[in-house]
Amino acid sequence: MGKYPPPDTLPGEPSRAVLRAGTPLFRVHSTHRDPTAYNTRRTHPFYYGGRFDSTPFDPYGYLYVGFGVGAAVSEVLLRSLPFDGGHGPRLLPRVAFERRSLSFLRLAADIEVVSLMGGADLAAVAQDAWLVHTEGADYPQTRDWGHWIRRQTKSWAQGFVWPSKREPADRVAVLFDDRGETPLLEPAGAAPVDFGTEEGEHWLNGVLAPYRTQTAPRPPRRNEEF
Structure with a gap:
């Protein structure tokens, strides 16, 4: 279990991975946000x-992407959504998705990131699977570790890549806006899917179905309650 403070120095050389220009990426984001815009809000x-x-201890713009639609959707929408032991699907609360969209993106240039894909990659930064698999209660500690890894890999690391916790067959990444001069992402051509529309919700339910999840039904209107 990797829940301990970062060491003073790296125990090894961080693993570098090159993500090539044109690589398709998928992002679930607030509908009002530009699909390629970084989040500049500093988390507590x-x-x-x-x-x-980012936090006040290490301010930077950041965004999260999935290498597949399933990873992008499940990492954002299926956090802390447990199965109840029954045979029915999980219900995704409407507040979790109605103001969100999925955008189709691609890398605009080759970028270099820290690989956290395997045990050797994690050991090179003094960590284990806890760093990329732990749940939200430990995120203050993982943010501290992320800041430390960024300091150890300044200025080449433009992000991190790791296996998706909720879709282990795929990868996810975080990208930083303070490493490199050219825009890292561009729209891939297809229009974003707005989950707040009837068509977008239907599309989302198609993605959620293999994960035994569906969107919660709309609440009845007042004149439909009786």
Whole structure:
């Protein structure tokens, strides 16, 4: 279990992975946000937030992407959504998706990232699977580790890549806006899918079905309650 403070120095050489220009990527984001815009909000160091978010201790723009639609959707929408032991599908609360969209993107240039894909990669940064598999209660610690890894890999590392926790057959990545001069992402051509529309919700349910999940039904209107 890797829940301990980062060491003073690296125990090995961090593993580098090159992600090639044109690589398709998928992003679930707030519908009002530009699909390629970085999140510049600094997460509180000790509460809420994501695995490798920026904080006041290390301010940077960041965004999360999946290498497949399933990874992108499940990493954002299926967090802390347990199975109840029954045979029915999980219900995804409407508040979790109605103001979100999925965008189809691709890398605009080759980029170099820290690989956290395997045991040797994690050991090179003094960690184990805890760093990429632990749940939200430990995210203040994973953010601290992310800041430490960024310091050890300045200035070449433009992000991290690791196996998706909720779709282990695929990968996810976080990208940083303060490493490299050219835009890292561009739209891939297809229009974003707005989950807040009837068509977008239907599309989302098609993605969620293999994960035994569906969107919760709309609440009845007042004049339909009786």
